Amino acid sequence: MAIFVHLTSAANAPRIRRSGVRAASHGQGGTRGVYCFPVLPSYTLTHQWLRELARFGSRGGLVAVHMRLDDDQQVLVGRYTDRSRGAQATVSASEAVRRIAALEDPRGWEVFVPRAIRPSEVHRVRTAPQVAGWRYLPDAHGARPCTCFGCRVRGGYGARRLRERLPHPLDGPPPPTRVLLARVAAAGDPGDPAALREALHWFGMRRRGPLAQLTHLATHPDPEVREELVWAVAAWSTPGVTALLADLAADPDPDVRDAVESTRTSQ
Known part of the structure; x- marks a missing residue:
């Protein structure tokens, strides 16, 4: 046997x-x-x-x-x-x-x-002894750890310090809120779409955020900015998110409306 x-x-x-x-x-x-x-x-x-x-x-x-x-x-x-x-x-x-x-x-x-x-x-x-074996993957010891969203373990031992020491260019940790708001202000009026989308990308990694300072982006002329706004605030626990998403659900652009619907079905 x-x-x-x-x-x-x-x-x-x-x-x-x-x-x-x-x-x-x-x-x-x-x-x-x-x-x-x-x-x-x-x-x-x-x-x-x-x-x-x-x-x-x-x-x-x-x-x-x-x-x-x-x-x-x-x-x-x-x-x-x-x-x-x-x-x-x-x-x-x-x-x-x-x-x-x-x-x-x-x-x-x-x-x-x-x-x-x-x-x-x-x-x-x-x-069984609790120290045998490898972690993450074989031969991981000595290799630079990846801090991207797919590889990192949320809440793992030392995870926050690791992300701060080795920030990922796309997955953070995000800059402080005051820095992001300064980037939104510096983007101008109505604002450079690329700069606004980048700032909203980082805002989307937070659990709460300054919703009042971002609601004006719901009327931005670029639909990609409005869509990025949906993804940024959908998971926030900040009061007012539901009302903002309800307004964006009637957006003239179909991609924005689809984004709102996707966030609702995933919750």
Whole structure:
């Protein structure tokens, strides 16, 4: 039988001992199941996903659940980057172990069991050291971290200091409100469209903003400025946003109206 390890929150340990591992994760193609990794001679490689999973929080730390699966159990195997491309292969559990064990560098590889794990298949549940493995991606240590909106982890340890130290040219952190308002004023009347769109782009990264100083842009002659205004203020909790969006919903430009409708359907 093939032996795999599944990493999960310590708070789940009593339930797993009693009822097994639930099929709570989504794999390639939206299938529900359980992620795991073969038990290899290298302890570090076996538990390589531990630090990455710990980044997303766990109650009481993480534990290692050792599972015994039939050799002919069908699983998905591949690198985590293959999942979004639908390139993970469907093989038997024994073949998944063979493929991963034969790799020169198996970091970033994963096995997905497309079903729940029965209690009889749980071999043991034990504590695991919380320092093994890589974070973000293999070989990330020593590489300059990316602070773009897609890569950064909101609320992560040191995330704010990292963004301030390595600001992204498009994704911030945004300049202070007073600086942005000065740029809006310097753009003139009715205002340079490019300068106004750039300032509104940065305003859109805030949770609140000076709505009263920006409402005049709802009548700007350039429809792209009015559309950017919609995206900038739609998520604000500032009083008056709903009324402004209601006015822009009747804008003569269809792109502006579509922007308002999109913000309403996404909320």
